[in-house]
Amino acid sequence: MAVPGWLERLRAAEKTALLQDGKRKVHYLFPDGKEMAEEYDVKTSELLVRKWRVKNALGAMSPWQTEVGEPTTPGGGVLGSELIKESSSNPIFMRKDTKTSFQWRIRNLPYPKDVYSVSVDASERCLIVRTTNKKYYKKFSIPDMDRYQLPLSSSALNFAYANCTLIITYQKPKEILDAEEELQRELKKVKTANGQSGDCKTQ
Numbered sequence: 001m002a003v004p005g006w007l008e009r010l011r012a013a014e015k016t017a018l019l020q021d022g023k024r025k026v027h028y029l030f031p032d033g034k035e036m037a038e039e040y041d042v043k044t045s046e047l048l049v050r051k052w053r054v055k056n057a058l059g060a061m062s063p064w065q066t067e068v069g070e071p072t073t074p075g076g077g078v079l080g081s082e083l084i085k086e087s088s089s090n091p092i093f094m095r096k097d098t099k100t101s102f103q104w105r106i107r108n109l110p111y112p113k114d115v116y117s118v119s120v121d122a123s124e125r126c127l128i129v130r131t132t133n134k135k136y137y138k139k140f141s142i143p144d145m146d147r148y149q150l151p152l153s154s155s156a157l158n159f160a161y162a163n164c165t166l167i168i169t170y171q172k173p174k175e176i177l178d179a180e181e182e183l184q185r186e187l188k189k190v191k192t193a194n195g196q197s198g199d200c201k202t203q
Contacts, residue, residue: 006147007179010186017192023048026187037064045184047097067143068095091136100177102142106166111135113161118168120154127157127168148175 013028019042028036039049049069053062071094092107106129109116115131121139125146129138145152156171172180 005149007182010183015187015190017187017190019192024187024192026190035061039069040184040187044099046099047180066094068097070094093138093140101172102144102170104140104168106136106138106168108164109136109161109166110164116159116161116166118157118159118166120152120157122152125152127152127170129166129168142170144172144176148179150175 009030010028013030013036015029016027018025018027022042024040024042026038026040028038030036033055035053037049037051038047040047047068050067051064051069052067053064056062071092089108091109093104094107095102095104097103111131111133115133115135117130117132119128119130120126121128124139126139126141129136131137142152150173153173156173157168159166159168161167
């Protein structure tokens with residue numbers, strides 16, 4: 001196995017799983033008190049959601065931070081939260097992976113395709129989205145690549161633009177694909193809370 005560090009942490013974490021609505025939901029509790037929740041498509045094993053939360057200095061849990069999947073709307077239905085909703089025309093940034101690539105979508109970008117550029121900043125270990133009209137700029141990292149301490153490569157990166165949405169794709173390197181396969185094998189051993197073993201086939 002190429003990179004032990006992160007995979008070992010996942011193995012060491014306390015895991016509980018649940019099969020629900022065609023998804024395998026896995027909750028990880030790490031020795032340092034951090035929590036991670038993931039949801040996988042039962043049929044394809046594709047990662048749909050990954051969220052994190054940590055204890056703050058006072059020992060209370062922070063709200064969940066979404067790493068993969070639809071960002072949760074702040075306030076989640078609390079009275080009065082609709083008064084401070086973000087404008088629906090603001091760009092919405094979210095990550096939605098496929099089996100072979102990391103993928104991000106930035107919605108509500110109305111500028112023509114030729115104004116966008118997406119590049120790798122190897123020294124800062126991040127991707128940068130720019131527009132030549134200076135209307136949009138975003139810098140973001142790929143936490144998975146950081147966890148496995150793998151270098152970023154421009155050749156793995158490409159992007160497309162359609163329907164006011166910029167779609168950025170970064171091919172997963174072999175090390176990540178191997179590690180994800182290994183993790184899926186691990187997760188199949190985790191008994192699910194609703195009594196079914198992880199690798200049961202749902203009808």
